[in-house]
Amino acid sequence: MINLSLTVFTAATIWGVFYFVPPAEGLGGLVRIAFFHIPVAWVSVLAFFLSAWWAFRYLQTSRLSYDSISSRSAAMGFVFCLCATISGAVFAKLTWGAYWNWDPRQITIFILLFIYGAYFALRSSIVDRAVKAKLSAIYSLFSCVAVPFLVFVIPRYYFSLHPEPLLNKNGSIQMDSVMLLVLLICLCNITCIFFRVLYRRKNVIDE
Amino acid sequence: MQTMSSSFHRTMLVVQKEIKTECRSYYAMSALFMFSLTTLTAISMSIGNLQLTPQLLAVLLWIILFFSAMTGLSRVFLQEQVSGTIQTLRAYSDAQPILFGKFIYNFLLLNILTLFLLPLFVIVLNVDIYHPLLLLLIFFMGNAGIAMITTLIASMIIYTQMQNALFTVLSFPLILPIFLFCIQLTEAVFVPDTFMLQQPLVFIFIYDLVMIGIASILFDYIWYD
Amino acid sequence: MNIDIAFTNIHKTFPSLSLYQGLTGKIPAGVCTCIVGENGSGKSTFLKILAGIIKPSAGFITYMDAKRKLTMEDFRHHAGFLTPDMQFYDTMTAKENLYFFTAMSGIELSDSELLELLVHVQLAGDVGAVKNFSTGMKQRLKIALLLASKKEVWFLDEPSSNLDKAGRTLIKKMLFNARSQNRTILLATNDLVEVGYADDVIQLS
Numbered sequence: 001m002i003n004l005s006l007t008v009f010t011a012a013t014i015w016g017v018f019y020f021v022p023p024a025e026g027l028g029g030l031v032r033i034a035f036f037h038i039p040v041a042w043v044s045v046l047a048f049f050l051s052a053w054w055a056f057r058y059l060q061t062s063r064l065s066y067d068s069i070s071s072r073s074a075a076m077g078f079v080f081c082l083c084a085t086i087s088g089a090v091f092a093k094l095t096w097g098a099y100w101n102w103d104p105r106q107i108t109i110f111i112l113l114f115i116y117g118a119y120f121a122l123r124s125s126i127v128d129r130a131v132k133a134k135l136s137a138i139y140s141l142f143s144c145v146a147v148p149f150l151v152f153v154i155p156r157y158y159f160s161l162h163p164e165p166l167l168n169k170n171g172s173i174q175m176d177s178v179m180l181l182v183l184l185i186c187l188c189n190i191t192c193i194f195f196r197v198l199y200r201r202k203n204v205i206d207e
Numbered sequence: 208m209q210t211m212s213s214s215f216h217r218t219m220l221v222v223q224k225e226i227k228t229e230c231r232s233y234y235a236m237s238a239l240f241m242f243s244l245t246t247l248t249a250i251s252m253s254i255g256n257l258q259l260t261p262q263l264l265a266v267l268l269w270i271i272l273f274f275s276a277m278t279g280l281s282r283v284f285l286q287e288q289v290s291g292t293i294q295t296l297r298a299y300s301d302a303q304p305i306l307f308g309k310f311i312y313n314f315l316l317l318n319i320l321t322l323f324l325l326p327l328f329v330i331v332l333n334v335d336i337y338h339p340l341l342l343l344l345i346f347f348m349g350n351a352g353i354a355m356i357t358t359l360i361a362s363m364i365i366y367t368q369m370q371n372a373l374f375t376v377l378s379f380p381l382i383l384p385i386f387l388f389c390i391q392l393t394e395a396v397f398v399p400d401t402f403m404l405q406q407p408l409v410f411i412f413i414y415d416l417v418m419i420g421i422a423s424i425l426f427d428y429i430w431y432d
Numbered sequence: 433m434n435i436d437i438a439f440t441n442i443h444k445t446f447p448s449l450s451l452y453q454g455l456t457g458k459i460p461a462g463v464c465t466c467i468v469g470e471n472g473s474g475k476s477t478f479l480k481i482l483a484g485i486i487k488p489s490a491g492f493i494t495y496m497d498a499k500r501k502l503t504m505e506d507f508r509h510h511a512g513f514l515t516p517d518m519q520f521y522d523t524m525t526a527k528e529n530l531y532f533f534t535a536m537s538g539i540e541l542s543d544s545e546l547l548e549l550l551v552h553v554q555l556a557g558d559v560g561a562v563k564n565f566s567t568g569m570k571q572r573l574k575i576a577l578l579l580a581s582k583k584e585v586w587f588l589d590e591p592s593s594n595l596d597k598a599g600r601t602l603i604k605k606m607l608f609n610a611r612s613q614n615r616t617i618l619l620a621t622n623d624l625v626e627v628g629y630a631d632d633v634i635q636l637s
Contacts, residue, residue, distance in 0.1 A: 059428055062487070107387075115380045122377060125367040127447055130487065135363050138425045139377065142359065145421050149384045149414055220535050224521070231523035291519030297485065298513040299581060300536035431504070432487050 006196055013189040016182050033091045035183055039190035041084035041109060045151060047077025047194060048112065052144035055137035067133035070140065071123065072198055078116040080194070085109050108150045115143045214304055221308020222315075225283065234286065235316060239279035243324050246271045251331045261397035264334055265390045268324075273353075273386060275320060277375045280357040281364065283309040288365040302430035306358065306423060314354035321346045334397060342396045348408070349389040352415040356381045359422040362429050384414055433584050434461035435510060435616060436496045437482055443490035444477060451477060452636065455491070462614035464607065466627050469636030475620040476515065476589050478636060482618060483511055483587045509538070512583030514574045514591050522563035526555050526573050529562060534580045541580060549576045553602060567594040575606060585616045592623055604629070 017035045054070035057063075088109065089099040100106060122139055126132040229235055250267055259267070287293040296305060325342075328334060336342055360377045364370045388407040395404050442455040451474035459465050459482065467475045480486040482493060484504045495502040502510075520529040527546050534541050541549075550556040553572040562570065571594045578586065592603050607629045610617055619630060627633065 111380050111383055118376045118380060121373060122363075122367065125369050125373055128366075129447070130489075131366050134428060135366060138363065138428055142421060142425060143381060145417055146381050146384060146414075149410070153410060154384065154387060216540075217536055217538075220532060224524075224532055227528075228521055228523050290522065291517055292521055294515065295518040295520065295533060295577075296536070298511075298515070298518060299533050299577070304536065431508075432485060 002196060006192055009192065010189055013182075013186055016185060021179055021182050030091065030094050031179070033087055033094075035186045037084055037087040037091060038183060039187040040080045040087065042187060043190050043194050044077045044080035044084055044109075044112060045147070046191070047073050047080060048116075048147060049144065051077060052140045055140035055144075058133055058137045059141075062130075064129065064133060067137065069198070071136065074116060074119055074140070076194060076198060078113070078120070080190075081109065081113050081116060085113060104154050108154060111150050112147065115147070119143070214301075217300070217304035218307045218311070221304055222311045225309065225312035226315075229312075235279040235282040236319075238282075239275045239316065239320050240323060242278045243271050243275040243320060244327070246274065247324070247327060247331060254332075259332065262390075262394045264332060264397055265393035267332075268328055268393060269349075269386060269390050271324065271328075272317075272321065273382065275324075276317060276353055276357060277378065279316065280313050280354070281361040281371065281374045283313060283358060284361040284365050285370060293365070297430065302427050303423065305430065306362070306426040309361075310355050310358045310419075310422075313358050314351055317350035317354055318347065321350065335399075336396060337399045338396045338402050341402055342393065345389055345392045345396065345408070345411075348411045348415060349385050352385040352411065352418055353382055355415070355419045355422050359426060359429075362426065381418070385411055433510060434498055434614070435502065435507065435585055436461050437585075437616070437618075438494040438496065439482060439491065440494070441491035442478075442481060442488045442493075444474065444481065444486075445489045457634065459616065459618060461616050463632055464611055464617040464619060464630045465632045465634060466630035467618065467620040467634045467636060468622065468627060471622070473636040475622075475636060478634075479515075479587050479589055479618060479620040483513065484508060507585075510584045511587060512578045512581050512585070513587050514578050515587070515589040516593065518574060520562045520570065520573060523561055525561055526550060526559060526565075526569075526576075529573065530576055530580060533577050537581045537583075539581060545580075549580050552576070552579070554598065568596060568599055571595055572599060572602070575602060579606065585618070586610065587618050589620045590623065590626075591619070591621075592626055600625070 017032055021032060021035065051070045051073040054066045054073065058066035058070060085106075088106065092101070092103070092106070093099045119136060119139055123132055123136050126135060250271075284293070287296065325346075329336065357374075357378055360374060360381075364374050364377070367373055388411050392404055392407050392411075395402055437459040439458070440456050443453045444451040455478075467478055469475050477486060481488050484493065484507060495504075495507040520526075521532070524532070527550060530546055530549065531541060547556060553576045555569060555572050555576065559565070559569070562573070565573070571591075575591070578588075592600050595603065603626075607617065607619075611629075611631075617630075619626060621627060
């Protein structure tokens with residue numbers, strides 16, 4: 001039932017992106033990549049913070065189920081982050097002529113990818129289940145604190161090729177209202193997909 | 208006379224002990240200093256008479272410092288684990304004096320490395336420093352953040368395999384904000400213009416405080432099973 | 433302070449083996465309890481679980497003072513250890529090591545007190561840095577540390593190992609003194625002489 005409604009929702013969202021969204025000024029039809037890129041980028045950050053929250057719960061309770069869901073969230077966050085990086089690179093190539101130019105937002109998404117990679121490197125280098133859970137939780141929380149600096153502070157400080165973030169320094173929203181609505185629906189859809197896959201095997205303790 | 212030693216006194220004891228054992232073996236210092244010297248020499252010989260931009264100079268300086276840190280700062284916990292003294296420490300000591308004692312020691316080590324590296328860097332690469340005191344402040348603040356992050360990560364890797372590689376991999380993303388801002392600030396010091404970058408200094412200060420606070424909270428979980 | 437240690441439903445499993453399941457019991461205060469078992473039966477692990485150094489895979493430990501339940505953190509301040517995996521700083525002398533570890537446990541000893549302890553364990557005199565010590569000498573230093581830290585509960589893992597006759601006599605005197613002071617002692621050992629010092633025995637199989 002849930003899978004069916006989610007599939008329908010996703011199909012409707014994709015249809016909406018292709019038929020409702022007018023070409024944007026300067027970017028044309030390419031703006032549609034942004035409707036995938038922005039939601040996955042945001043969800044990868046969400047996954048990261050959720051992973052850190054469950055890591056915190058593990059440290060409080062020592063229940064391995066928290067560690068399982070924390071690492072699953074991190075795994076999915078990693079996949080979403082990879083999708084965001086690749087879609088961003090494709091968009092960059094099509095609009096600015098190069099896949100990668102160390103634009104500050106590209107720096108932050110790369111670092112998030114790096115943190116995820118470091119997290120999994122740490123997990124794979126420990127054999128004991130409890131020690132693995134504890135140290136992963138600690139690293140997750142420690143890096144969680146660094147992420148706001150990376151995601152919010154650095155891009156605002158450096159000059160950026162990126163379009164002004166949706167909510168710019170003045171706080172006002174700079175996007176056509178139709179596009180904005182479709183974007184929010186996409187965001188909702190991707191988030192639903194994330195949670196559906198995450199809770200697929202709730203309460204199962206993974207190795 | 209038996210007295211109870213305070214947390215501060217215990218922290219200073221750890222610093223003292225680290226310095227004492229280091230002076231009797233020069234394990235960490237030789238790694239750090241030789242690595243930085245080797246890297247600097249390699250860079251200088253490769254570029255010859257080429258004049259580097261302030262930005263490139265700032266990047267190189269911090270790269271040398273960062274990788275030197277990666278070779279020497281994990282010793283504070285790795286050595287304890289290898290020699291077995293960590294078992295005695297865990298049996299008899301609280302967590303916080305250990306963390307802060309080793310943090311202060313790593314911080315001192317990084318500052319000594321900076322004072323060793325900077326003059327050589329200036330001479331060998333023919334660098335002009337227009338705001339020397341500011342440069343020292345930048346390094347002081349950057350080193351504080353790096354020292355705390357590496358101390359906490361070092362306390363974690365003693366339970367893992369591939370310790371040295373993992374140490375660099377785990378530390379890098381967390382040190383990166385400091386790294387990026389310090390490079391930018393250092394570049395500003397290498398030009399004669401008035402220094403206008405107060406905001407990054409504030410960011411580094413806040414980041415340092417946050418990292419030190421979080422490390423202090425998390426270390427208890429590492430130290431006590 | 434009289435601390436009882438109660439252990440309930442203790443399980444301990446490692447990735448490659450399961451040590452024990454469902455251990456339940458109580459270590460009363462002021463008693464010397466011996467933990468015996470064959471090699472590999474998990475005596476040292478059980479000792480560490482009771483001390484709160486290792487977490488059990490399941491079950492829990494409760495520390496009760498006469499008046500109230502103690503947290504793990506409180507209890508740690510009352511526990512002293514003598515285990516084979518404890519080591520000292522090689523490049524420091526016995527006196528420097530003793531001073532450092534006792535100060536880290538919260539007690540500042542004067543020069544004369546340190547010397548007195550070292551004389552008691554027959555480590556006084558110019559013996560140099562710990563790297564020159566035999567295993568027997570290191571064991572004596574561990575005894576000195578245990579005595580210096582003045583903890584109410586002792587966790588000893590094979591305390592007589594590596595000791596000569598004089599060293600074993602030292603252990604015997606130390607245990608007798610501790611028992612007369614109503615100290616709670618947990619002793620993990622296979623040495624029959626050490627088992628003889630105990631009031632109570634827990635057999636692990």
